[in-house]
């Protein structure tokens with residue numbers, strides 16, 4: 032036995048430096064075969080459009096040249112859902128066909144740079160669909176859920192908040208009590224403002240709608256702010272201090288009103304106040320920070336690092352809550368989470384009904400692997416949604432659990448998905464939102 036053979040027999044076959052190039056290639060081939068790491072190529076990329084809960088969802092399916100190996104990703108931008116399909120199938124598919132599936136970061140950057148102009152919601156969602164599908168494929172190849180691929184859990188499940196809505200203040204509080212009875216520890220509280228078109232809350236109540244100078248619904252910030260403060264007064268009195276209470280302003284007030292509103296809410300010790308400002312006004316977060324300690328959550332409308340980076344690095348918010356597919360997928364969202372950890376900013380990923388179950392699985396995966404997890408928005412999956420998507424995340428006692436199956440752990444029944452096509456509602460807007468105006472007729476943010 033010569034010296035090389037002796038060393039190999041002592042140290043095993045891992046000492047590549049002691050092998051000839053031919054021996055190294057042979058060993059790599061054996062390792063690939065043994066570990067199933069042959070590198071499949073992308074054969075097709077298609078978008079599945081479905082609306083099982085009446086909300087338009089876009090799901091990207093990547094199939095590979097390896098039999099039975101495929102993956103799903105969320106690309107849902109419900110207000111412009113019809114535009115995502117061509118962005119994926121006419122632009123990303125020809126770009127990525129025959130690429131190997133293994134280099135997710137490389138593929139993400141390839142897609143991101145290919146449009147030259149970037150950081151828009153349609154293109155980001157298209158990239159997200161591909162990105163999540165590749166993580167799904169990698170998980171299926173490794174026989175691991177994605178949370179294991181990125182290092183494993185640092186908590187068992189994600190604490191969530193439920194949506195308590197109502198036309199009247201007492202209705203909202205009663206709904207919150209119902210959720211607390213089901214084990215939820217955190218509740219978002221939204222109440223209607225009589226006569227006005229509010230966000231959530233379920234309509235303006237029994238009062239006739241306020242008529243403005245333009246036809247259609249009207250919203251005014253000051254009656255809304257007064258109503259919400261009244262609601263939290265009653266809520267803290269009836270619900271006590273132990274429950275986490277949240278509220279979404281939905282960027283419907285002016286910057287100065289937002290500063291005062293945050294100060295007035297301080298005494299109710301909210302878990303967080305969400306979106307007090309629109310992305311165009313983010314410089315005002317500094318003023319809120321200087322004047323009160325109400326925790327602030329922001330980010331569901333963000334598409335660009337130029338939006339989230341300054342708010343995180345200057346510690347101007349407490350929770351970053353991007354819509355993962357709007358931000359471009361799991362790959363950039365994980366970077367956002369890690370950036371947040373360095374600056375003491377927690378995560379609260381956007382989790383409404385206009386995220387597909389695959390997007391929700393990406394959310395809860397980030398929740399269980401990120402040390403700086405804050406809270407997760409929760410929306411239940413109805414029976415039709417579970418008919419299309421088997422393996423949705425499960426919520427028990429106010430905790431959301433990711434699947435333990437490989438990848439995202441979700442299978443899409445494409446025949447069932449086809450039973451719930453996009454339909455155009457009576458307003459003819461293809462899922463887009465209509466108009467909201469102030470009493471004087473000025474259009475405002477919704």
Ligand code: MG
Nearest residue numbers: 279305306331
């Ligand atoms: Mg929101």
